[in-house]
Amino acid sequence: MKDVRLLSEPFVPEHLNVPFAKANAGLGGVCTFVGQVRGGEGTEALELSHYEPLTLPGMNDLADAALARFDLMGLLMAHRVGSMLPGDPIVCVSAAARHRRAAIEAVDYCMDHLKSAAWFWKRELGKDGEWRWIEPRRDDYADLARWAQS
């Protein structure tokens, strides 16, 4: 099963990934990654913007690519947009498979692509009250390039 969501309101990852795991009866393993807004680095708030006609279709294409590439039973991919505070979940990716490696690698693959190839723009509010756009990092592109080689 494939479950891809764009969420404009705060969410509790367990409310998505627990039912997801239950829905994949007979799985051998489930791997879940939850990303949240980092605190303690001078960030007061984070705002994620997207472009409706591209962002969700792009996430669906990514999920299809992961399902085709790895031997999965199911894939859950949920991503926030809008304003968030430190500690808020931003993203939850969960993969269910008969064997662990497919689940672990699929989550890694989806996260690398969400970080550097999905249509999201991020800006953060500093403690000085100024909003700053976050530029892509070189590491993100290097992470993505790993998947082109194999």
Place this chain on the structure above:
Amino acid sequence: MQGVVTVLFLGPLSDLAGTASRGVPAPLDWQGLLEAVGPAVAQQLTQERVNVACAGTVLADKTALNAQAGDEVALLPPVSGG
């Protein structure tokens, strides 16, 4: 009556443009787009890392833009990830 193409400025381009969107008379080609968005955004648009979508599809060659009345043209700067 002449129709309008809606140009959307995504992410940091909205700060450069000073607006999130702008209506431009149709039809709109690449040269017309560069003239319509102002020099600061036009300078960004000429960089390879900035993409252009027309009517919901990212253009493989943005200089081939040919937007018609009612189309939405989205200017897409590099993404900053999830």
